[in-house]
Amino acid sequence: MKPAPFAYTRPTTIEEALIALASDPYAKVLAGGQSLVPLLSMRLAAPALLVDINGLAELETIHVSEAGEGVVRIGALARHAAVEADEDVRRVQPLISNALKLVAHPTIRNRGTTVGSIVHADASAEMPAVLMLLDGSVTVRSVDGERTIGVHDLFVGPLESSLAPNEIAVSAQFPALAEGTGVACDEVARRHGDYALCGVAAVVGVDGAGAVTSARAAYWSMGDVPVAVDLTEAFVGGRLSDEHLAAAAELALPHLEATEDIHATADYRAQLARVLTRRVVRAAYDDAVARRETNS
Ligand SMILES: Cc1cc2nc3c(=O)[nH]c(=O)nc-3n(C[C@H](O)[C@H](O)[C@H](O)COP(=O)(O)OP(=O)(O)OC[C@H]3O[C@@H](n4cnc5c(N)ncnc54)[C@H](O)[C@@H]3O)c2cc1C
Structure with a gap:
């Protein structure tokens, strides 16, 4: 399909871009076009005016x-x-x-x-x-x-x-990455480069003795909006073991919406969230410990 007709402007200053955008309630910003252009081509979006910001080097x-x-x-x-x-x-x-x-x-x-x-x-x-x-x-x-x-x-x-x-x-x-913390992320997708069936990023804090002081994870493809969950309480006494990681994953699950679609069942997505939480939190912990060792 081809996009519905639209007007197009490519301003050279941000002020011109703002005026153009304000001139039409059905105007849309065009940046890299990697999401918007497919939506236009499939006629899932039909803005009256595209304000192309690619001429604004200051951005x-x-x-x-x-x-x-x-x-x-x-x-x-x-x-x-x-x-x-x-x-x-x-x-x-x-x-x-x-x-x-x-x-x-x-x-x-x-x-x-x-x-x-x-x-x-x-x-x-x-x-x-x-x-x-x-x-x-x-x-x-x-x-x-x-x-x-x-x-x-x-x-x-x-x-x-x-x-x-x-x-x-x-x-x-x-x-910025706070001192004493480490980060990691991972996802599972059907093919490399596809949107994930489930993705997890984590930031973990450790003290000088290697005890977990904080653990948070965020999830994508697990609901209508991205979700961040505090997992610190799963690491009782600051300890990290397979059992603590499994407890962290179970702590996260009630906050997530594992849905079924043509790519995966809800159960499969929930299982991915469990496996990825354990893997990513462990990797973020290892990263935090390695950074502490490098900085000491
Ligand atoms: C085959 C394919 C695979 C992809 N896989 C992934 C993936 O795995 N993960 C992922 O995250 N993304 C993926 N993308 C999307 C890609 O990351 C896009 O670049 C991104 O989502 C949108 O950035 P864009 O600059 O292209 O925005 P555009 O497509 O230009 O705009 C997207 C939307 O954001 C609005 N917008 C953009 N910039 C601004 C701004 N500065 N101010 C106000 N509104 C603005 C637009 O009006 C539009 O509504 C994929 C895209 C394709 C085509």
Whole structure:
């Protein structure tokens, strides 16, 4: 199929883009086009106007700040591939690069944007869940000004974010890896590069004696929105064993919505969540211990 007719504009400043977006309630932002163009072609979206932001070089920036607690700020036009390859991003918050490796194929990552993926709000996508796990935020602008939306107020429902129709997301902020913590992520997909049947990312804190001080995991493809769950209480006395990891997985399950579709039964998805929770939390723990050893 071909898209329904639409008007198109490619502004050269963010102010022009905001005015164009405000001019039509049925306007949509076009970033990498890796989600929007298929939706247009299948006529699942039919905006009256496309505001192409690819001419706004000021949104291509990736900024890493190590001051205070540290933050990685990714501009709205930074492509997945550029973020994944950025050494400073990898050093300050390695979970971003780790998770981007799981996003689609290199060709799609060359074009698709990390911020576009977040505001597209697909609960099967990796980066919304990573932002949720890390307690990040998105900064948006409109003709009325700028605001920053905390991740817990961002995802409203399936493919629905809390951005107003006249707002452009200009950046996403991911807190840096805290001292004494480690991260990991993994997923199971039918084919490499497909959206996952279930995906898990975790951040685990350890003390100098190797005891678990905190454990959180976030899940994708397990409900209408990404879900983050605090698993710390499963690690009684800070200990980590197969039994504790199994307890952590059971703690997470009631928060997840394992659904059935043509790819997998609900039971299979729930089992993936169990297996991946055990695997990913263990890997995040190992990462935390290894970082402590390197830094000591
Ligand atoms: C075959 C295939 C496989 C894929 N597999 C995966 C996968 O495994 N995991 C995954 O996460 N993604 C996957 N993707 C999607 C890919 O990551 C997209 O790049 C991403 O979801 C959207 O980013 P984009 O820049 O392409 O946004 P676009 O497609 O341009 O836009 C998507 C939506 O977000 C809105 N939008 C985008 N940027 C902004 C902004 N700055 N401000 C306001 N609104 C904005 C658009 O209006 C649109 O509604 C896949 C895509 C394809 C084609």
